[in-house]
Amino acid sequence: MMHNMEEAEDLRVRRTRKLLQEAMIELTIEKGFAGTTVRDITERAMVNRSTFYRHFSDKYDLMDQFMHETYQLIGDQEESFQPGNECHTEYKAPVGLVSLLKHVQTYSSFYRVMLGEKGDPSFTQKVLKYIERRFRHLLPNMGLPNKPTTLPVDLLVSYVSHAGVGAIVWWIENAQPCSPEQLASWLSRLSMADMNRALGSEGE
């Protein structure tokens, strides 16, 4: 049967969740995530506080679900990884990375806060974990040599993931001075070079 997984929720449910998400993002930009209370969120969203708890256990849960939904949405268009054009011509950045950067750009004020001092450390962790998953998903597609290497793969993944966050932080702190496609191209070229060098010719 494979009947629709989307569940086609009640309009009120989708609206309420959307309003609460938007309110959280706005307030986080204005007063930071720590300084934002559930009360603030529901007042801004014009939603009763008790209704909040029907959908989320607390503001962290709201944040989690927001991240999960959007990142899953981004990940859906990822799957098509074409291993044909990885050669030395102009790098065409993977479409998933571009989508991610466009999403970050849409909520740039939000990310600027959340990745900064007034944000939440667990948020940065979530972004890191997501990027790591992206890389791990990419790993088997590149010519991974089976020979035992002295450089642990986990170290490499952590390395390039943090580097990616660093690039994103630079990007949003400087008002996105280049297009998502441009940054995606640079980023993927850099990390690809890292991974090839690390996994390919060892000491070079």
Next chain:
Amino acid sequence: MMHNMEEAEDLRVRRTRKLLQEAMIELTIEKGFAGTTVRDITERAMVNRSTFYRHFSDKYDLMDQFMHETYQLIGDQEESFQPGNECHTEYKAPVGLVSLLKHVQTYSSFYRVMLGEKGDPSFTQKVLKYIERRFRHLLPNMGLPNKPTTLPVDLLVSYVSHAGVGAIVWWIENAQPCSPEQLASWLSRLSMADMNRALGSEGE
């Protein structure tokens, strides 16, 4: 008893009306008022269509109530007309006029459409009627001479009201090149001069 007139409506009611208003304004900016359907509005607002009709009879009613509410809100802070400082020093524009211009500035894109070709003529009428009421409310406070004048007061009111709309149109078409306070000062000085000249010394 004089118990509160605000009625303290249900949160759902206020939220629904707000969402529908915002959706109408957005869509009017995008596709004009005539091209916007009730369906469009309810979809954008994430409100069921049947709920729309619980609050408004049609999109014109929605528009009417929006205008009425905001203009009444503006009118509330009007009442204090201080007749002390009308002399030749720097004109302090009446606070109600400044509020009106600030409101127009907030919805400038909306007003630009509604007062233009893709808008609705009845909207312009409503704005005119509101400004006329403002002037008529101001009239008795200035030294109105009882002597029969050859210039009909209604003519004067219509004249300065249309002039005011003209100033507003110029203002929003040129991306509000001056502050609301500045424009209010100019506008009130101009119309005051008109009314004084017309009602005071006749042929001068």
Next chain:
DNA sequence: AACAGCCCGTTGGATAACCGACATGGCGAT
């Protein structure tokens, strides 16, 4: 210590909003 003030998380009954369906009227295409 006692207190006020705020926020949290939860509950039961009231109610606005949703959903689906129907009849209507306009409008363009066959």
Next chain:
DNA sequence: ATCGCCATGTCGGTTATCCAACGGGCTGTT
């Protein structure tokens, strides 16, 4: 003229949301 298509209004039955209230925790003030 007839058909399909879409937007409009309108209608009960269902449901998510509101409201008011409660107890509990935490912080700062007298």
